[in-house]
Amino acid sequence: MPVSDKKTPIHQVMQEEVETGPVDGLILEERLGYALRRAQLKVFKHFDEAMREHDIRPAQFSALVIIEGYPGVTQASLAQTLAIDPPRVVNLVNTLESRGLAVRVRSKRDRRSYGIFLTRAGEALVVTLKALSEQSDLTATQGLSDIERRQLLALLRRVYSPQAPEK
Amino acid sequence: MPVSDKKTPIHQVMQEEVETGPVDGLILEERLGYALRRAQLKVFKHFDEAMREHDIRPAQFSALVIIEGYPGVTQASLAQTLAIDPPRVVNLVNTLESRGLAVRVRSKRDRRSYGIFLTRAGEALVVTLKALSEQSDLTATQGLSDIERRQLLALLRRVYSPQAPEK
DNA sequence: GGGATATAGTTACTCTATACAACTATTTCC
DNA sequence: GGAAATAGTTGTATAGAGTAACTATATCCC
Numbered sequence: 195m196p197v198s199d200k201k202t203p204i205h206q207v208m209q210e211e212v213e214t215g216p217v218d219g220l221i222l223e224e225r226l227g228y229a230l231r232r233a234q235l236k237v238f239k240h241f242d243e244a245m246r247e248h249d250i251r252p253a254q255f256s257a258l259v260i261i262e263g264y265p266g267v268t269q270a271s272l273a274q275t276l277a278i279d280p281p282r283v284v285n286l287v288n289t290l291e292s293r294g295l296a297v298r299v300r301s302k303r304d305r306r307s308y309g310i311f312l313t314r315a316g317e318a319l320v321v322t323l324k325a326l327s328e329q330s331d332l333t334a335t336q337g338l339s340d341i342e343r344r345q346l347l348a349l350l351r352r353v354y355s356p357q358a359p360e361k
Numbered sequence: 362m363p364v365s366d367k368k369t370p371i372h373q374v375m376q377e378e379v380e381t382g383p384v385d386g387l388i389l390e391e392r393l394g395y396a397l398r399r400a401q402l403k404v405f406k407h408f409d410e411a412m413r414e415h416d417i418r419p420a421q422f423s424a425l426v427i428i429e430g431y432p433g434v435t436q437a438s439l440a441q442t443l444a445i446d447p448p449r450v451v452n453l454v455n456t457l458e459s460r461g462l463a464v465r466v467r468s469k470r471d472r473r474s475y476g477i478f479l480t481r482a483g484e485a486l487v488v489t490l491k492a493l494s495e496q497s498d499l500t501a502t503q504g505l506s507d508i509e510r511r512q513l514l515a516l517l518r519r520v521y522s523p524q525a526p527e528k
Numbered sequence: 529g530g531g532a533t534a535t536a537g538t539t540a541c542t543c544t545a546t547a548c549a550a551c552t553a554t555t556t557c558c
Numbered sequence: 559g560g561a562a563a564t565a566g567t568t569g570t571a572t573a574g575a576g577t578a579a580c581t582a583t584a585t586c587c588c
Contacts, residue, residue: 230401327392337520
């Protein structure tokens with residue numbers, strides 16, 4: 195039962211039949227958060243499709259790419275770069291390990307921490323995944339030219355990392 | 362206990378001490394999904410701060426703005442425009458109703474559906490919230506010029522709504 | 529050298545978001 | 559008038575995100 199049944203109707207009841215049909219987002223299009231969410235939904239949907247066959251989630255993909263680029267990266271660094279919190283990193287790395295894509299190696303310098311490395315299987319997979327991801331980004335942004343895509347990336351980078359260079 | 366204890370160490374064990382310090386996102390910066398997520402995190406963080414005093418979540422704000430622009434909008438239209446599913450709309454509208462910001466009015470044309478309207482309190486609040494949201498977007502994108510902000514919005518719109526005009 | 533403090537990782541718990549299945553009431557299609 | 563579709567609701571399941579508390583180790587400082 196709708197909550198309104200318990201409340202007094204208000205002045206707008208007179209306007210009742212004003213508008214019902216499908217409504218575009220015109221009014222919200224000036225809201226950055228709305229635009230970011232809608233764009234991210236679309237890009238992630240394409241990404242999920244592209245990765246479905248490999249059963250890889252966005253954070254897993256990003257982690258693999260970072261580990262490839264920085265072999266021996268610690269979980270704390272991963273957390274920072276992925277902008278996720280330490281508990282999620284534990285879970286993430288557990289998954290990668292149990293699937294044989296990465297391994298933890300206890301650091302000799304600081305025995306509290308682990309260096310994370312890709313296995314050969316992980317190295318092979320990340321190459322495939324990067325190609326798939328690039329393709330998925332292209333199809334998700336079909337309407338944009340290469341220049342516009344680069345513009346978009348540069349602008350986004352400058353939003354989340356204010357000290358990023360303009361070009 | 363880390364999963365790796367149960368696995369054979371792999372070839373990279375030799376490289377163990379390679380890299381640990383904080384790692385920037387350089388390697389991922391070409392990934393659209395990563396950039397979108399990071400930017401959205403930042404924009405939403407500012408938004409949450411701006412709205413904390415009013416205890417308004419992003420979806421609630423967007424709903425209020427849509428209802429203001431399309432009085433009598435149905436829940437189905439709300440779901441479409443907000444890109445959330447019908448069960449969440451029910452919950453959302455329940456919250457707005459119980460806080461006295463909006464009301465459901467049964468449609469005479471189609472008695473399955475409701476038109477959603479703002480109460481006077483809702484109308485007053487949405488004016489305040491829109492100003493706060495604009496201010497929050499500005500501070501979240503401090504590094505950008507007005508022109509770049511508009512460029513970013515236009516590019517995002519063309520990503521999620523491919524038929525959107527270039528300018 | 530040794531105790532206080534900080535850090536890396538882990539576990540547990542909470543809250544929200546998202547997705548999906550099933551159901552009621554009503555409308556539309558044939 | 560009956561079959562199929564639609565608007566809204568309820569319930570359930572899973573993932574994302576934030577927080578608190580804990581262990582083991584390292585660093586700081588007297």
